[in-house]
Amino acid sequence: MATRRGRRRALRRRAWPTGAALLFILALNWDTVWPYVVGVTLVALLGGTAWWLRTTHRTTVAGHRAWQAEEENKARERSMSEVDAMTWQRFERYVAELCRRDGCTQVIVSGKSGDLGADVIGLMPDGRRLVVQCKHYAPHRTVSSGDMQKFLGTAKAEHGADVAIFVTTATFTRAAQALATKHDILALHRNLLGAWVRGSTLQSLIPLNGAGSGGPPRGRRARSQAFRR
Template sequence: MVLALALAWKTVWPYIVGLVLVGLLGGIAWWLRRTHLRTVAEHRAWQTEEENAARERSMAEVDAMTWQRFERYVAELCRRDGCTQVVVSGKSGDLGADVVGRMPDGRRLVIQCKHYAPHRTVPSGDMQKFLGTAKAEHAADVAVFVATCGFTRDAERLAVKHEIVAMHRNLLGAWVRGSTLESLIPLNGAGDGRRSPRSPRDGRSATTRPAADRRPQSRPGPPGPGHNSPR
């Protein structure tokens, strides 16, 4: 009996040792992978935290600006991202066009700036005034409402519905930190950022309706008193 067991052991022991080694190696590989994933997750969390902290440090500088300086700073960001013909209005009665220019691909850019305290929100009334003038008065291809705070839900809904880019504080922080304007356009409202068919004569969007259906339309009148909200 003992002899039989000894002979059997001589036959099977390599397989047993092999199974033990496979199990041991598998356990080590699982532990290494788990450790790697945990390290990657911790690094990403740390990186995100650092980026947020850096963004807030930058936004603290923006918060300290006057509204006039903020408008000029937004214009500087546009130029940094390749926009051309950038002009700052810097005056009341600008009908919502605080900064105007051209996107790198030639589209007309119109920006409304609001330098509010971070805890405030931009109401839907401000958004209504801007959407009433951005395209009708200023022929904007890309209309952007930049604020140092957030927007109310109704204001954001209006922006998305009417293709206005609602650049709230977090998106502005990303812009300040180096993200390009063009990369931020699709993130919160379409901004009418798609290139429209152009007329060879005046550069405006060409209509696709038959000539018989092109009836003259009345032009919206200028907004009423109180258009220029406190900045």
């Protein structure tokens, strides 16, 4: 440490005379060098200003995007609070209403046990057969791969689904999500359901094939009104 400090002091002592000499030479030749000095100074100022503007712009854009995402999450949760308060029967009817809103026809709600995973059945606007499995769970819960396997085994084999959708007020486990993506089942977890509720069309969600954007915001407690069917 002592050696390093000594070196720094020695460099400072040498720097002062050198700097003074440069300033003296600059003063003697000011009439010749002043355009260059002014030019270098202006370039440095312009470069510093450009860097500051770019950094400020990036920070502002990032902050706006974060704010926008947070507002969208809040709006989604405000919409989902009404869905959470529904009974599982009302939830199935509501999903059927969303299908009709997006142009589906001949939409039927089974409303009974033993439906073999077909809670809602109908036709897409282009005539393809639609089969929907609904799970009204508390937000903190997850749909297992076992539930997804059961739906996979019945949606096409038993009901001849061209479009198979598993929709839940909760989230899917990674295994369930992977299974849905592999077999072209649209896994509408809580966030995607929130987007559907807020106006995204079913046709715009179907190409996702289960590849959504995550679960509910962290730190949310399960709402007491949400029950497993």
